Amino acid sequence: MEKSETRKRGPRTDGDARESIVNAARSLFMELGVDRVSARRIASEASVDPSLVRYYFGSTEALLEEALRIPEELRLPFRQLPGLPVDDRGRAYLEACLDVWEHPMGVTIMRWVAFAAERDNEAYRRLVQLTTEGVRLALPEDTPLDEAAVRSGLVSTVAAGLGVTRYIWKLEPVASMPREQLIASHAPVVQAFLSKPLPFRPAE
Numbered sequence: 001m002e003k004s005e006t007r008k009r010g011p012r013t014d015g016d017a018r019e020s021i022v023n024a025a026r027s028l029f030m031e032l033g034v035d036r037v038s039a040r041r042i043a044s045e046a047s048v049d050p051s052l053v054r055y056y057f058g059s060t061e062a063l064l065e066e067a068l069r070i071p072e073e074l075r076l077p078f079r080q081l082p083g084l085p086v087d088d089r090g091r092a093y094l095e096a097c098l099d100v101w102e103h104p105m106g107v108t109i110m111r112w113v114a115f116a117a118e119r120d121n122e123a124y125r126r127l128v129q130l131t132t133e134g135v136r137l138a139l140p141e142d143t144p145l146d147e148a149a150v151r152s153g154l155v156s157t158v159a160a161g162l163g164v165t166r167y168i169w170k171l172e173p174v175a176s177m178p179r180e181q182l183i184a185s186h187a188p189v190v191q192a193f194l195s196k197p198l199p200f201r202p203a204e
Helices: 017-032 041-046 052-059 060-067 072-079 086-102 106-113 124-137 145-168 179-195
Strands: none
Touching: 017 060, 017 106, 017 145, 041 052, 041 060, 052 060, 060 179, 072 086, 072 124, 086 106, 086 124, 086 145, 086 179, 106 145, 124 145, 145 179
C-alpha cells in the first residue's frame, strides 16, 4: 500500500466551514427544534458539502453539543463571584446576566425559549443552568441550606423578569434604559435576596 493511501483523507475546505456549520446548526435548532433538523439541512444553510457535517462532528448529537455550548467568556464572571466581597455580588451577578443576554447566542436562546417553548428545550436547560449556577456561586458561603433554594429562586425572578422585559418584550422605558440605570435599580434588590434577612421563614 502506498504511503498516500494510508494517509487519513477528508473533505477539503477552508477554515471557516466548521464555524459556519455550528452557526447554521444553532440557528436551525433554535428555529425548528433538534428533531426537525437534518445534517443535509444544516449543510445547505451553511453553504457547505453535507459530508463536512459528519467529517467535523460525527453525529447530529455531537453538533448539538457544540452549537449550544455556552462560551467560556460568559461563564467566567459567574465563576469569579465567590472571590468577591458578599456585598458586591448582587451587582456582579446582574452584570454577568446582562453580558449573557447581550451576547448573540444568549439573546438567541432567550428569544427561542420565549416563542418556541413547546419544542426541544436543551438550549433552555443550558441557559438556566448557567444563570442558576451563578446564583449559587453568588450566595454567601454560610447561607443555611433551607434558605439557599428560596434565595436562588427570588434572585432568579428579578433576573428573569428583567431579561424578558428588556430583551424579549422590549417594553419601554426598560428596553432602552442605559445599562448603568438598570444595574443601579435592580442590583440592590438582587443583593437583598442574596444576603439580607428574608421577610419570612423558609418552609421546612
